[in-house]
Amino acid sequence: MNEIIQDLHRRKSVRVFTEQEITAQQKKEILYAAMAAPTAGNQQLYTILDITDENLKEKLSVTCDNQPFIAKAKMALIFCADLQKWYDAFLEGGCRPRKPGPGDLMLAVSDANIAAQNAVTAAQSMGIGSCYIGDIMENCETHRTLLHLPEYVFPAVMLVFGYPTEQQKERPKPRRCRLEDIVQENGYRCRRGDEIRRMFDKECERVTFDEWISRFCERKYNSDFAREMSRSVKVYLEAFGKDKEEWSCGD
Numbered sequence: 001m002n003e004i005i006q007d008l009h010r011r012k013s014v015r016v017f018t019e020q021e022i023t024a025q026q027k028k029e030i031l032y033a034a035m036a037a038p039t040a041g042n043q044q045l046y047t048i049l050d051i052t053d054e055n056l057k058e059k060l061s062v063t064c065d066n067q068p069f070i071a072k073a074k075m076a077l078i079f080c081a082d083l084q085k086w087y088d089a090f091l092e093g094g095c096r097p098r099k100p101g102p103g104d105l106m107l108a109v110s111d112a113n114i115a116a117q118n119a120v121t122a123a124q125s126m127g128i129g130s131c132y133i134g135d136i137m138e139n140c141e142t143h144r145t146l147l148h149l150p151e152y153v154f155p156a157v158m159l160v161f162g163y164p165t166e167q168q169k170e171r172p173k174p175r176r177c178r179l180e181d182i183v184q185e186n187g188y189r190c191r192r193g194d195e196i197r198r199m200f201d202k203e204c205e206r207v208t209f210d211e212w213i214s215r216f217c218e219r220k221y222n223s224d225f226a227r228e229m230s231r232s233v234k235v236y237l238e239a240f241g242k243d244k245e246e247w248s249c250g251d
Contacts, residue, residue, distance in 0.1 A: 007124045012173040014129025015069045017162025022074045026126055033122035037115040043086065045108035046115055049078040049147060056146065063142050064135035065225045073160035078136060079116045081108035084152040100152050105240045112156040123161055129168065133158035138225060140232035151239045175202045
């Protein structure tokens with residue numbers, strides 16, 4: 001197993017950081033690695049926000065589901081799915097572009113997330129830990145104001161970085177499902193009840209499947225933050241379905 005694959009297997013979310021700083025050169029290397037990611041049509045349908053304002057980072061730690069470790073991270077990047085820059089470029093060139101739609105947004109989100117994973121992998125190779133913050137998709141009205149997001153920009157994911165503490169290094173990585181639980185051949189097949197129970201038996205060493213799945217459903221799927229995320233994403237999606245004559249950044 002080569003070093004890259006080993007890093008992918010070793011990598012886990014880090015939420016407690018040491019005081020060691022990430023150097024300017026390391027940040028630049030992480031950002032360049034992100035920009036080297038695969039991208040649809042070489043469009044780089046994303047913009048990366050480098051959050052260097054400590055007050056802003058503190059606010060984001062509150063608006064992103066009250067997670068104090070965000071404010072303590074040594075680096076925070078927000079990967080925005082960005083159709084705005086292309087729409088404005090088309091207008092600048094005298095084109096008659098259609099309005100960005102949900103399909104364009106999905107493609108841009110893919111671009112942004114692929115770039116983010118490149119950043120995570122690059123950081124891991126340097127011994128720098130990271131954690132994905134999906135909660136940046138919540139509270140869209142607040143985040144639009146805080147981050148000055150125009151209509152056709154969506155905050156796909158936030159990443160926070162820092163050197164992990166010894167406790168974080170030693171903490172076991174959560175077990176993943178078996179290969180056969182995830183990979184299906186040639187087409188999708190809904191799983192039978194016994195297959196579903198077997199898929200999650202890694203979570204049920206101390207409790208029954210029914211107990212675990214009930215708790216997980218309430219803690220994650222039915223949670224307030226999950227409902228807020230769906231509401232916010234719906235608001236963003238509505239912007240990508242509006243029928244407006246013309247719109248550009250700053251209007």
